[in-house]
Amino acid sequence: MENGDILILGAKGMLGGQLRKVFPDALAWDRSDVDVLDLESLTSKIRGLPAKPRVIINCVAYNDVDGAEDNPTAAFSLNAEFVGRLAAFCKEQDIIFVHFSTNYVFDGEKGEYKEEDIPKPLSVYGQSKYQGEQELQKNSDKFYLVRTAVLFGEKGESEVSKRSFVDLMLELSEKSVKIKAVTDEVNSLTFAVDLAGRVKFLLESGQPFGIYHITNEGCASWYDYAKEIFKITGKDVELVPVSSSEFPRKARRPKSSVLINTKLPPMRSWREALREFLLKPDKRLRIKD
Secondary structure (H helix, E strand, O other): OOHHHEEEEOOOOHHHHHHHHHOOOOEEEOOOOOOOOOHHHHHHHHHOOOOOOOEEEEOOOOOOOOHHHHOHHHHHHHHHHHHHHHHHHHHHHOOEEEEEEEHHHOOOOOEEEOOOOOOOOOOHHHHHHHHHHHHHHHHOOOEEEEEEOOEEOOOOOOOOOOOOHHHHHHHHHHHOOEEEEEOOOEEOOEEHHHHHHHHHHHHHOOOOOEEEEOOOEOOEEHHHHHHHHHHHHOOOOEEEEEOHHHOOOOOOOOOEEEEOOOOOOOOOEHHHHHHHHHOOHHHOOOOOO
16 A cells, blocks of 8 residues: 555644654645544545545544543544544545544443453543444444554644653653652553554555554553653652542543453553653653663
């Protein structure tokens, strides 16, 4: 598959930025290029291209987990309704659709989840993402639905691109020598570079259409995650393990929603990926002696 056959939506977010590196000749559109909620405008722009894309990769999402509790209409518009309408367009045009979902579609009671497990989201955000999954499967035949979790990597160029937990912990370590981190929420973790590479593998190897869980190997609580960040960077921080009840939030989170990959070769461990990310020369970080 040629790079020029691919259209990336949400190209200036964290994942979109890495996909642009993996597919350097792909068409890459962001908020300044098109309003995806204006489907007529979006589809007209796609139809006007010199050649129809063979693949659309959708990185657009409403991903403010707590904000969705106050703005359910915005969350469902972007995470569900838009996905279903774009999926129907892709089916009409015989375009492969790659879409991303989240471990937050699960309630965390089982702890670990395979691709075929039935979602039961706890929050408005999770509900909107699950409805998006359903809309995708209802309206498209040729799709890759990729569930992932706790993305980290270089912040995207877009002004609305979220900072990762890594960025937040490093910023906190500059302001405080004592940091609290939650021990009773466990997730899979995913390096955006590795996720983009695995999307390329999915497309180029012609994997069967369907649902895929793609994360780095292993899992961690927020405490484990922060501990590894400070270990790698040599930050002198007192990390205090606490319950999630110490940080009241609007949206309920699953206690353990680890994504189990049963379909693809395993990726490297999250610790190895995190180490690579933090010790990149341009980050000017060092290991504690």
